Amino acid sequence: xxxxxxxxxxxxxxxxxxxxxxxxxxxxxxxxxxxxxxxxxxxxxxxxxxxxxxxxxxxxxxxxxxxxxxxxxxxxxxxxxxxxxxxxxxxxxxxxxxxxxxxxxxxxxxxxxxxxxxxxxxxxxxxxxxxxxxxxxxxxxxxxxxxxxxxxxxxxxxxxxxxxxxxxxxxxxxxxxxxxxxxxxxxxxxxxxxxxxxxxxxxxxxxxxxxxxxxxxxxxxxxxxxxxxxxxxxxxxxxxxxxxxxxxxxxxxxxxxxxxxxxxxxxxxxxxxxxxxxxxxxxxxxxxxxxxxxxxxxxxxxxxxxxxxxxxxxxxxxxxxxxxxxxxxxxxxxxxxxxxxxxxxxxxxxxxxxxxxxxxxxxxxxxxxxxxxxxxx
Amino acid sequence: xxxxxxxxxxxxxxxxxxxxxxxxxxxxxxxxxxxxxxxxxxxxxxxxxxxxxxxxxxxxxxxxxxxxxxxxxxxxxxxxxxxxxxxxxxxxxxxxxxxxxxxxxxxxxxxxxxxxxxxxxxxxxxxxxxxxxxxxxxxxxxxxxxxxxxxxxxxxxxxxxxxxxxxxxxxxxxxxxxxxxxxxxxxxxxxxxxxxxxxxxxxxxxxxxxxxxxxxxxxxxxxxxxxxxxxxxxxxxxxxxxxxxxxxxxxxxxxxxxxxxxxxxxxxxxxxxxxxxxxxxxxxxxxxxxxxxxxxxxxxxxxxxxxxxxxxxxxxxxxxxxxxxxxxxxxxxxxxxxxxxxxxxx
Numbered sequence: 001x002x003x004x005x006x007x008x009x010x011x012x013x014x015x016x017x018x019x020x021x022x023x024x025x026x027x028x029x030x031x032x033x034x035x036x037x038x039x040x041x042x043x044x045x046x047x048x049x050x051x052x053x054x055x056x057x058x059x060x061x062x063x064x065x066x067x068x069x070x071x072x073x074x075x076x077x078x079x080x081x082x083x084x085x086x087x088x089x090x091x092x093x094x095x096x097x098x099x100x101x102x103x104x105x106x107x108x109x110x111x112x113x114x115x116x117x118x119x120x121x122x123x124x125x126x127x128x129x130x131x132x133x134x135x136x137x138x139x140x141x142x143x144x145x146x147x148x149x150x151x152x153x154x155x156x157x158x159x160x161x162x163x164x165x166x167x168x169x170x171x172x173x174x175x176x177x178x179x180x181x182x183x184x185x186x187x188x189x190x191x192x193x194x195x196x197x198x199x200x201x202x203x204x205x206x207x208x209x210x211x212x213x214x215x216x217x218x219x220x221x222x223x224x225x226x227x228x229x230x231x232x233x234x235x236x237x238x239x240x241x242x243x244x245x246x247x248x249x250x251x252x253x254x255x256x257x258x259x260x261x262x263x264x265x266x267x268x269x270x271x272x273x274x275x276x277x278x279x280x281x282x283x284x285x286x287x288x289x290x291x292x293x294x295x296x297x298x299x300x301x302x303x304x305x306x307x308x309x310x311x312x313x314x315x316x317x318x319x320x321x322x323x324x325x326x327x328x329x330x331x332x333x334x335x336x337x338x339x340x341x342x343x344x345x346x347x348x349x350x351x352x353x354x355x356x357x358x359x360x361x362x363x364x365x366x367x368x369x370x371x372x373x374x375x376x377x
Numbered sequence: 378x379x380x381x382x383x384x385x386x387x388x389x390x391x392x393x394x395x396x397x398x399x400x401x402x403x404x405x406x407x408x409x410x411x412x413x414x415x416x417x418x419x420x421x422x423x424x425x426x427x428x429x430x431x432x433x434x435x436x437x438x439x440x441x442x443x444x445x446x447x448x449x450x451x452x453x454x455x456x457x458x459x460x461x462x463x464x465x466x467x468x469x470x471x472x473x474x475x476x477x478x479x480x481x482x483x484x485x486x487x488x489x490x491x492x493x494x495x496x497x498x499x500x501x502x503x504x505x506x507x508x509x510x511x512x513x514x515x516x517x518x519x520x521x522x523x524x525x526x527x528x529x530x531x532x533x534x535x536x537x538x539x540x541x542x543x544x545x546x547x548x549x550x551x552x553x554x555x556x557x558x559x560x561x562x563x564x565x566x567x568x569x570x571x572x573x574x575x576x577x578x579x580x581x582x583x584x585x586x587x588x589x590x591x592x593x594x595x596x597x598x599x600x601x602x603x604x605x606x607x608x609x610x611x612x613x614x615x616x617x618x619x620x621x622x623x624x625x626x627x628x629x630x631x632x633x634x635x636x637x638x639x640x641x642x643x644x645x646x647x648x649x650x651x652x653x654x655x656x657x658x659x660x661x662x663x664x665x666x667x668x669x670x671x672x673x674x675x676x677x678x679x680x681x682x683x684x685x686x687x688x689x690x691x692x693x694x695x696x697x698x699x700x701x702x703x704x705x706x707x708x709x710x711x712x713x714x715x716x717x718x719x720x721x722x723x
Contacts, residue, residue, distance in 0.1 A: 119647075
C-alpha cells in the first residue's frame with residue numbers, strides 16, 4: 001500500500017532500532033511518554049517495544065479520547081438516549097465505555113434507546129435531515145483531531161437552519177492535558193514526549209514550545225507509522241544525550257509550525273473555552289475543554305435538554321486515573337485482566353484499542369510469552 | 378385432480394404477505410412456484426414433511442447455521458448463496474463430504490418477491506454448483522418490522538470417511554498453520570455495501586463452498602488435524618478457539634498473511650484489523666509439519682487456494698496465546714475481538 005508500506009519498512013526499522021541502541025547511554029534510562037492513543041496503538045500493533053533497547057521505557061499518556069472522558073459525561077449521554085428519546089450518535093468506541101452502574105450506550109441501545117454508531121459528525125447531520133421529526137444528538141468527543149469535523153457539522157447545521165440537530169460537546173485540549181501531567185510531582189521522572197500526530201496537524205508544532213521551554217522536556221512530534229515513531233525516539237535520545245530541550249517535528253509531511261489555519265478558524269467560530277472540565281484521571285482542569293459559543297447555543301445539547309453535569313467517582317479498584325497520568329502501568333492495576341477485561345471493562349482505558357490497558361491486554365502480554373522461530377515457508 | 382387455476386406469483390411487483398406463511402393456498406403456491414421449482418429434486422418432490430434419505434456408508438456429520446446479513450445483496454454474493462456456502466463449509470471443515478441441506482426461511486412481510494426469487498435462485502445455483510441437494514425446508518412469515526427482509530437457517534448433513542479425524546482439539550506443538558487466501562474480503566465488502574465506509578470499494582465477498590478445496594487437501598495431507606473457516610470474529614477468533622481447544626499456543630508470521638491492498642487500505646482508514654474481519658470462503662489448516670508442503674501444494678492446486686500460504690506454527694504454551702510476529706520483528710498478542718469490530722476514533 002503506497003504511502004504506508006514505505007513507513008513500515010522492516011530493514012529501515014531494524015537500522016533505526018540499532019542506531020537507537022548504539023546511541024543510548026547505558027548508565028541512564030529514557031522515560032518517554034507517547035501522549036497520543038494512536039501512538040500507543042501503533043507501538044503495540046507493530047510490536048515496537050521489542051525492537052528497542054532496555055534503556056528506553058515508553059509510558060502511555062492520556063491521549064486516548066474515550067479514556068479521558070469521565071463517567072459523568074457518558075451519564076449525560078445515557079440520560080439523553082434513555083429519557084429524552086433522542087437519536088444519539090457517536091464514534092464506535094465511545095459506545096462501549098461503562099458509566100454509572102456499568103451501563104454503556106450499547107447497553108442502553110439493547111434497552112430500547114436509539115443509539116447509532118457514526119463515522120463522522122456529518123453522518124449524524126445527515127440523519128437529522130432524514131428524520132426531521134426526531135431530535136438527533138451527536139456526542140462529540142476527542143482532542144483537536146476530531147474537533148474541526150464537529151465544527152464543520154455545526155456550521156452546516158446553521159446554514160441549513162436545522163432545528164433537530166445538536167451536539168453534546170466534550171472536546172478537550174491537548175496542551176491542557178500535557179500541562180496537567182507536567183504539573184504533577186511524578187512528572188519529574190518523565191524525560192520527554194513523543195508529540196501527537198494528528199492533533200499536531202491541527203494545532204501545529206509551535207503549540208508545544210512552552211513544554212520544552214518552561215518544563216525542560218523535549219517534545220518530538222511523530223507520525224503514526226513505525227518508522228515515524230522510531231525516528232522520533234532517536235531524536236529524543238539525541239536531545240537528551242546533548243542536554244537539549246526543544247520541540248522537533250519528525251512528522252513534517254503533515255505538520256506545520258502554525259498548524260491548519262482553516263481548521264483552527266472553523267473551531268474558533270463555533271467553540272469557546274470552558275472555564276473548567278473534569279477529565280478522567282487528571283481531575284478538573286481549568287480552560288482545558290471547549291463548549292459551543294452563545295451564538296450556537298441552540299445547537300448545544302446541554303442547554304437544549306437541560307443536562308446539568310454531575311461528577312461520578314471512578315470504580316474504587318480502577319487505576320485508570322494513575323495509568324492516564326503515566327504513574328502506573330496497566331499490569332499494576334489489581335483488576336487488570338481479571339475483573340477488568342476488554343469484554344467487561346471497568347475503566348475506560350480497557351475500552352478503546354488506544355487505551356493503555358486494552359493495548360496491553362490485546363498486544364502486550366505476549367512479551368512475557370514463549371516464542372519459537374517460525375519455519376520459513 | 379387438476380388444481381383450479383390460480384394466478385402465478387407476481388415476481389415483478391408482488392410482495393410477501395402474511396398469507397404466504399399461513400398454511401393456505403398462498404403458501405402452497407409460494408413453495409411450489411418458487412422453492413420447489415428452483416431446488417427441484419426427488420426428495421422435495423415427495424412433498425412430505427421431511428426427506429427420506431438413502432443409506433450411507435460412513436459416519437454422519439451435521440451442522441447448522443442461521444444467516445442474517447444486511448444488505449441482502451452485496452458485492453460477490455447475497456444471503457442465498459451465503460446460506461448454502463456457510464453450512465457446506467461447516468460440514469466440510471469437519472473433514473466430511475457435504476450431501477444434503479435443509480433450508481428454513483423467516484420472511485418479513487413486505488419483502489419484494491423479486492428479491493426473494495433472486496435469493497432462492499442464488500441458493501439453487503450455489504447448491505447445484507456444490508453438488509449438494511436441498512432436500513427439505515420451511516417458510517414462516519413475520520409482520521413487517523419483526524425481521525430484516527429474510528433470515529435463512531440451513532442445516533447440512535455430510536458423510537465422514539474413515540481415517541479422517543479433524544477437530545479443534547487436535548493441534549499439537551510443532552504443527553504447521555496454513556491459510557487458503559487473503560483475509561477480510563467479506564467483512565469489507567459488507568461494510569462497503571452498507572455505505573458505511575464513506576468511500577467506494579471494489580472488494581468482493583469471498584463467499585464460496587470449500588468442500589472441494591478440503592477434499593484436495595485431505596487427499597494430499599490425510600493427517601490434517603484441524604480445519605476451520607474463519608467467519609465471524611475472523612482469523613483472530615478462529616485461531617484463539619483452536620488454541621484453547623487444543624491447549625496450545627500459535628505463532629503467526631504477519632508477512633505471510635495475505636491481505637488485499639483494498640482491504641488493507643480500508644482497515645487503515647477505519648482502524649480495523651484484517652485478522653478480526655469475517656471471511657466466507659477461506660480455510661485455516663493445521664497439519665503435522667512433515668505434511669505442510671504437500672498440504673500447501675494441494676491447496677494451491679485448487680482455484681480457491683491459489684494464494685494459500687504457510688502462516689505460522691503451533692507451539693507449546695499453556696496460556697494458549699495466539700501471537701503475531703510483526704513485519705518489523707516485534708510481536709503482539711492476537712486476542713479475541715472484545716465486541717463488534719468498531720472503528721477507532723483517530
